[in-house]
Amino acid sequence: MIMLYTVINGLLIFSYWLLIACVTVRILMKRRAVPSAMAWLLVIYILPLVGIIIYLLLGELNIGKRRYERNKAVSPFINQWINNLKDCQHIFATQNSEVACSIFQLCEHRQGMSGLIGNKIELLTNTYETIKLLIRDIGLAQRNIEIVFYIWQAGGVIDQVAEALMAAARRGVLCRLMLDSAGSAHFFCSHYPTMMRDAGVQVVEVLHVSILCLFLRRMDLRQHRKMVLIDNYISYTGSMNMVDPRYFKQKAGVGQWIDMMTRMEGPITIAMGIIYYRDWEIETGERIQSSAEHIIPDKYTYSGNTIQVIASGPGFPEGVIHQALLIAIYAARKKLVITTPYFVPSDDLLNAICTAAQRGVKVHIIIPRDNDSMLVEWASRSFLSELLEAGVRIHQFEGGLLHTKSVLVDNQLSLVGTVNLDMRSLWLNFEITLVIDAKAFGNNLALVQEDYIAHSRLIDVMVWSKRPYWQRIIERLFYFFSPLL
Template sequence: MTLTIYSILNYTFICSYWILTIIIIIRVLIKRRTVSSFMAWLLTIYIVPFMGIILYLLCGESNLGKKRSLRSKIAQSTSIRRIQELKNHKHIFSNKNSKIASSLFKLCELRQGIGALKGNQIQLFKKIDNTLASLIKDIDLAKHNIDMVFYIWEPGGLVDHIVTKLIIAAQRGVKCRLILDSVGCINFFNSSYPKILKKAGINIAEALHINLLRIFFRRMDLRQHRKMILIDNHIAYTGSMNMVDPKLFKQNIGVGQWIDIMIRIDGPATTVMRIIFEFDWEIETGEHIVPVLSSSQHLMQQKTTLISTGHTIQIIPSGPGFPEGIIHQVLITSLYKARKQLIITTPYLVPSDDLLYAICAAAQRGVKVHIIIPKNNDSVLVNWASRAFFSELLDAGVLIHRFQKGLLHVKSILIDHQLSLIGTVNLDVRSIWLNFEITLLIDSKLFNKDLEKIQLDYIAHSKLIDAQKWSKRPYWKRIIERLFYFFSPLL
């Protein structure tokens, strides 16, 4: 009798496992994904029984959850209406672009419904101290609203000055809103700052809150990775900087001070960034923001001061609720557009096969390709996985520079001295296909000359990888690289 019960339980367990496995495999098949990602998931499910299934349920699909998905649909309709309003102001849209940028702008306009915007004043900051000093001045002058989105907000040091200024601004009647990622800002949410800020009248939305009870109903590693600041509907900041003091942030992990760049924009491009913020805010809170000034009123005010600066910007948001795969399309197209030079800076180099081939093809057709990465990385997984790509890149003639003066956190691509992509997107699967990100596509020889100076300074403080020495590295390192490479489609 005992044996019979044991056999029934055993049979039930085995049947349940295989039924669940088949269901998950069907879900893997139905979801359109790259072949490498598809094979990685199949192997994970088969090689690691149960754990592979659990991993897929946790992070196999870009699932926002029921509540956020419903809010996303409502927010999308609002965004479309706001974009249609902008299209009535034809004076802000660029009709004359450089040859290298024209087709990219057309691609973005077709996929996003809005074209590139001209007449933008741009200031590029290569030091966080200077960024925060400029931001403090703008906060002091703010009259209507201050809105921020950050992946990491770490209390202490220079950041405390920003907190003080925000509280003073809120007390004089400026509407202040913060969207902060639940995981990246865990130290912030565990501190006394949320209570202090809320008491001062500052609204805080904890983005993509981790809830263990709903762990299989929403993808928990989907993160709000944008870095964005909006002040009074005409000033905006974005780039790679989190709200941290680099002299204090993660100084105990042995990677040195974090190096970032940030861009300050004054012009029509900020109106599109505001639409993105309103979308993110509605997803997290369900609250629809009514602007102090409508897009029409704001742009009519700007029309008298709009000047031809040569700075044309295409704003490219990505993540759930935005055109799928758009940043991947833009990256691939940009790389194939290069004819003379490519300079890429990224802290995490785990490219898709398509991106890897595009980079290699550029070098093989005579383009001088530089990739600048940090010598040391805060992610052990990414640090090893990225090395698996070095041999192929070096064989193609790509120059790989390892930055020696800290953790180079900048995400930028400069193409033929004319066109650049700057923002929050790392060259890895997570940034390109999953997270909420923002990228600026900037068509301006004058601006990109400044960017190139910064990138060349990074190269001057880097060590070039010698292809011959790299080919002679120990086999145990190659084995570790290949093991982590196996999981690269999932990183």
């Protein structure tokens, strides 16, 4: 009996270390950033067995076999769609400003399409005014409405959006609604999905959260885009979820969420539609056939706004948003302003920002003083010392949870959308960013950012250097896990 116990115990120990060795080799064989690899090795060695399970669940980008096959099948169709769109040469930009030239070259070579002109763009900073405009546009829709959001939470003015969407479906407008399963969990537990489907709205729960799927795909991979497309002509995107700030996460103690959206009219809506239709087929298996109005934008007139849209996530060019951010930062000559609610940058982005400040660019980073994620808040703090020493001015916004994601370079080049400056947005989730080469829009964005700064507290480098030692220990601890956040 003792010998049997010894043999079983030995086999268990051998199996355990063999499992650790296999996972270690798998981590090392995957070409990933060294900090990320080291963080994962730290997790599996510090947390025996639990760390291995966490890695198997969250360590690799896996959308599941079915979605992978659908993405593979839709790719030739999407490429043909882009080629058809290129026949309309009058909607494509032939030149860009000096600060924007490199980033638009990147987008053209990696995504197959240059920047689009003929767009009207409006910057929206008030949630209720945004909702009012959206309800109006939905009410005027004649053919189709496509919507995707990470969070849709019923209550307040959001119920009016739902009513407008159902009314549009009843009068014959084709309405498609994709919502993330995790972000919109409360919505899918309400009566609204049934009401909407009964009215004719096609409601899809994206990346369904289920214990059965736990080991079949990565559960923390989320659909984080926010888009509304109307009649292939009007579009919205930005940081705002479909929530009423008066009711959303009030118990978090961070105040109301402060967001930014853009409303556009023009060919950029077609480019965003290509992204939406790819997402739709990956999730549902249903192909949305293009019609003439998708690819023949005769009614578009010239304007000075050149816009490019960048999409990320499985099936899209890997790391392109990260590359675009780096190019934008290195292109700055006078001033760089960044707003983000979650600041856990890659080493490349951190070095680029510090280098910009050290070569004389006036660099401002605006982050919320209070964050709804304790892990991200502490991890973010670990980067501030290096930034402050480089001369970066860091502002802590005190008027609520600043949820706006924006980058402004020399008041000319703007990046706005859904992307946070953290690993999850840059390398994992389905995200969208607009790259806007327009002086007027840049000036408007600058005014908004200046207002954010006016409602912020500037971090003093001397005061920061004297913070308690226990805080520094916690910051460094969370820094080790920052590649995983």
